[in-house]
Every structure is written in structure tokens, then in C-alpha cells.
Amino acid sequence: MKRYIFGAGIQGKAFLSALSKSDVNVDGFVDNFSSASTCLGLPIVKPEELSDKHFEILISVGLISHVIKKRMMSEGFTRCLDFTQSVLAYPGIIHELKTKSMWWHDNVEERLNLKRISKFKSLLSDTKSIELLEQIVRFRTAFKPEDYVIPQLEETQYFPSDVDVFSALDDIRFVDAGAFTGDTLKALWNKKKNRCVSGIACFEPDIHNIKKLQEAAKRLDISRNLYIYPAGLWSTMALLSFDSCVGSSSAITESGGNTTIPVVSLDDSVYHMAPNFVKMDIEGSECNALKGAKRIIKDFTPVLAISLYHKPQDLWEIPLLIREYCDNYDMYIRVYGDMLLETVLYCIPKK
Incomplete structure (x- = not known):
């Protein structure tokens, strides 16, 4: 099954890194706004350029991923995973993104003052x-x-x-x-x-x-x-x-x-x-x-x-x-x- 990441930004690249480490194949990025044709060696396409509506689409754009999913589904795409569904389906994404989170600190005592x-x-x-x-x-x-x-x-x-x-x-x-x-x-x-x-x-x-x-x-x-x-x-x-x-x-x-x-x-x-x-x-x-x-x-x-x-x-x-x-x-x-x-x-x- 072919698989695309929606969003070729920082989080999309983190998705790709996590999936690659887990030997999960990714065929490209879907992005409405990018002017580039490739990202990290993979093609960037617009939704209308995808010939098969049954490809798996992992939405890396946070906060509005549910809105993007709803729009994609209305356009006939059948296997869209919003941000939450994506990280739960592929937990490696969590570990890739944690160090990019604002609340992250590599010292657990700095990250969590339990007292x-x-x-x-x-x-x-x-x-x-x-x-x-x-x-x-x-x-x-x-x-x-x-x-x-x-x-x-x-x-x-x-x-x-x-x-x-x-x-x-x-x-x-x-x-x-x-x-x-x-x-x-x-x-x-x-x-x-x-x-x-x-x-x-x-x-x-x-x-x-x-x-x-x-x-x-x-x-x-x-x-x-x-x-x-x-x-x-x-x-x-x-x-x-x-x-x-x-x-x-x-x-x-x-x-x-x-x-x-x-x-x-x-x-x-x-x-x-x-x-x-x-x-x-x-x-x-x-x-x-x-x-x-x-x-x-x-x-x-x-x-x-x-x-x-x-x-x-x-x-x-x-x-x-x-x-x-x-x-x-x-x-x-x-x-x-x-x-x-x-x-x-x-x-x-x-x-």
C-alpha cells in the first residue's frame, strides 16, 4: 500500500524520519502550498495529483489536522489519519517529535519537578x-x-x-x-x-x-x-x-x-x-x-x-x-x- 505524509514542513520531515527508522515505506508528501517539487528525496504532490484515493495519508499538520482530514475525506480519500491517529498508529513519531516539543528537556528532573x-x-x-x-x-x-x-x-x-x-x-x-x-x-x-x-x-x-x-x-x-x-x-x-x-x-x-x-x-x-x-x-x-x-x-x-x-x-x-x-x-x-x-x-x- 502506498503511503503519503500530508505536510512537507518540520513535522512532516519528523514523520518521515520516524517512519524510516521503523522501516515503514513512504512514497511522498502531499502539500497544497509548497513550491518545491521534492522534499528529502521524495516527491511533493498536490491532493488532486494523486491517482488513487485509497493511499494512506498521514496528516502531520497539528492543530488543524482534523479539518484537513474532513476536507480530504470529502474529496474521496478513504484512508486519512489525522495527527493523533497517525502518532498512535506509528508510535515512533512520538519519540521523533518529543525533542521538538517546547516542554521537552533531556534532563527528566528539569522536565518534571514532581514535588x-x-x-x-x-x-x-x-x-x-x-x-x-x-x-x-x-x-x-x-x-x-x-x-x-x-x-x-x-x-x-x-x-x-x-x-x-x-x-x-x-x-x-x-x-x-x-x-x-x-x-x-x-x-x-x-x-x-x-x-x-x-x-x-x-x-x-x-x-x-x-x-x-x-x-x-x-x-x-x-x-x-x-x-x-x-x-x-x-x-x-x-x-x-x-x-x-x-x-x-x-x-x-x-x-x-x-x-x-x-x-x-x-x-x-x-x-x-x-x-x-x-x-x-x-x-x-x-x-x-x-x-x-x-x-x-x-x-x-x-x-x-x-x-x-x-x-x-x-x-x-x-x-x-x-x-x-x-x-x-x-x-x-x-x-x-x-x-x-x-x-x-x-x-x-x-x-
């Missing part, structure tokens, strides 16, 4: 979160397929149906840290129901994303209550090195960035709006940004939706830091991406 993770576990408020944390620890330890965390693709990230992020909010004063091109704003607008949104502060340092963010706000007709800060978030005001990747992975770096950006703290910039919902997905700067939001967390106890996966220690350092600032939170975790990407901590004010 501090135990403290975090004691703060979790539902069985699902506790079991999920235990599964994450097992997966980070042994990388067994049976411990692979299947992402909640059917849920809306930052606004899940099984964690009521709006329960304590009559109106919404929202901080979107890492606003990207407005994807979270769209989700907020779809999920807010009849609640009034009285203010939104978006932080997005990448100039390539800001124009699209402005356009998204205009389409949603929310520009009157929206303030866009062309800056990153940090513990203090500063100028820092920044790697602008023209995408969702642009990040502050210690050195070697391709530009310099201003950064500010939430306490210095939006304390006056008394935020009651703060979302952060800022590519590893979450701990520093939370330190710069200490007064807001202490004084207003906002709902928090914070990414936990960019650094190995984020899994325990972020929740324990928040607990240090405020002990009036119920905490939950959920996973929305493959290989533990898009792991989110929710902190909901106790009633």
Missing part, C-alpha cells in the same frame, strides 16, 4: 484536571502511546463548555495577551452570549499581525471598546529582543532576535480598567507577564486562561505563582493541541 507538580495537583478542582495532569506526567516520563493526551478538538480554547469562565462576570473587561490576528476575539464574541463587553485590551508586538487584528476587530464591530497595544508583556517596562516569525510563534528571546520591541506590564498599562478576564498565550513569557500583573490578580481576581506548555517548568511554576498572589481560585487544566501543545490553565474566582 511541585504534586502541589499543583492539590490545587486542581475537578477529577478531569487531576487525571489529565497525571496523564501528562506519565507521558512526559515514558512517552507511551497509551498515555498520549488526545486533544479536545471539539472545544473552543479559552472558552470551554466544561469550565464556566463567565460564571462570575456580569460584564467583560478582557485582556488578550498574544492577540495574534484576532482569533481569540472571534471566539469571545461567539461565546459571550448576552454579556456586555465593556473593554478589551489586546497586546500584540508582531507588526505583521496587528493589521489583521485591526481588520478582525472592524469586522466584529468592536473597535469602539478595543485598545491595541503594539507591545509585548513582561514584568516591567523595557526594550527586549524579539524573533518575529510572521506567524503565531513570534517570541521574546534572550538574544538573537531579528528586531527589538517594547514590553510593558499589565499593572502599569491596564490596571485602571480593572480586568476581569485575562488570557495569555505569549510563547514562553507568561511567568514574567504574570509577575507584571501581580496587583491586578491580587486586587481584582480576574478569570485567568494561561498557556502552560511553552517551557518545561511552566506546568508547575505558573499555577504556583498565581496561587502565591491569590488563594481564591478554582483551577482546571485542559489540552487542545497534539503533543501537549495548547495546554491551558483556567483560574476561576471562587464563589
Whole structure:
């Protein structure tokens, strides 16, 4: 049976490496956007160029692999495996991808501080979160397929149906840290129901994303209550090195960035709006940004939706830091991406 990998990018190449090590034959790559004709010695074709719709297609593109599978199936392809199905069918892919994951560290003690993770576990408020944390620890330890965390693709990230992020909010004063091109704003607008949104502060340092963010706000007709800060978030005001990747992975770096950006703290910039919902997905700067939001967390106890996966220690350092600032939170975790990407901590004010 012929077999193709959908996506000729970094993860597609990792898929090929893992399959080759397991003596699994791959006949080529399927890619709609690549301008190259080959990748690592194999042909790159477009879906319409495949003569047989029964070839096995392994989708290496994370986060939207289920969308790609649905489209491919609608076009008549019968053997499409989304990202999760691919790594479970060929577990060697897990071991190939683990070292490319942001939460990876080759020192297990750096990857897993079990004493501090135990403290975090004691703060979790539902069985699902506790079991999920235990599964994450097992997966980070042994990388067994049976411990692979299947992402909640059917849920809306930052606004899940099984964690009521709006329960304590009559109106919404929202901080979107890492606003990207407005994807979270769209989700907020779809999920807010009849609640009034009285203010939104978006932080997005990448100039390539800001124009699209402005356009998204205009389409949603929310520009009157929206303030866009062309800056990153940090513990203090500063100028820092920044790697602008023209995408969702642009990040502050210690050195070697391709530009310099201003950064500010939430306490210095939006304390006056008394935020009651703060979302952060800022590519590893979450701990520093939370330190710069200490007064807001202490004084207003906002709902928090914070990414936990960019650094190995984020899994325990972020929740324990928040607990240090405020002990009036119920905490939950959920996973929305493959290989533990898009792991989110929710902190909901106790009633």
C-alpha cells in the first residue's frame, strides 16, 4: 500500500524520519502550498495529483489536522489519519517529535519537578484536571502511546463548555495577551452570549499581525471598546529582543532576535480598567507577564486562561505563582493541541 505524509514542513520531515527508522515505506508528501517539487528525496504532490484515493495519508499538520482530514475525506480519500491517529498508529513519531516539543528537556528532573507538580495537583478542582495532569506526567516520563493526551478538538480554547469562565462576570473587561490576528476575539464574541463587553485590551508586538487584528476587530464591530497595544508583556517596562516569525510563534528571546520591541506590564498599562478576564498565550513569557500583573490578580481576581506548555517548568511554576498572589481560585487544566501543545490553565474566582 502506498503511503503519503500530508505536510512537507518540520513535522512532516519528523514523520518521515520516524517512519524510516521503523522501516515503514513512504512514497511522498502531499502539500497544497509548497513550491518545491521534492522534499528529502521524495516527491511533493498536490491532493488532486494523486491517482488513487485509497493511499494512506498521514496528516502531520497539528492543530488543524482534523479539518484537513474532513476536507480530504470529502474529496474521496478513504484512508486519512489525522495527527493523533497517525502518532498512535506509528508510535515512533512520538519519540521523533518529543525533542521538538517546547516542554521537552533531556534532563527528566528539569522536565518534571514532581514535588511541585504534586502541589499543583492539590490545587486542581475537578477529577478531569487531576487525571489529565497525571496523564501528562506519565507521558512526559515514558512517552507511551497509551498515555498520549488526545486533544479536545471539539472545544473552543479559552472558552470551554466544561469550565464556566463567565460564571462570575456580569460584564467583560478582557485582556488578550498574544492577540495574534484576532482569533481569540472571534471566539469571545461567539461565546459571550448576552454579556456586555465593556473593554478589551489586546497586546500584540508582531507588526505583521496587528493589521489583521485591526481588520478582525472592524469586522466584529468592536473597535469602539478595543485598545491595541503594539507591545509585548513582561514584568516591567523595557526594550527586549524579539524573533518575529510572521506567524503565531513570534517570541521574546534572550538574544538573537531579528528586531527589538517594547514590553510593558499589565499593572502599569491596564490596571485602571480593572480586568476581569485575562488570557495569555505569549510563547514562553507568561511567568514574567504574570509577575507584571501581580496587583491586578491580587486586587481584582480576574478569570485567568494561561498557556502552560511553552517551557518545561511552566506546568508547575505558573499555577504556583498565581496561587502565591491569590488563594481564591478554582483551577482546571485542559489540552487542545497534539503533543501537549495548547495546554491551558483556567483560574476561576471562587464563589
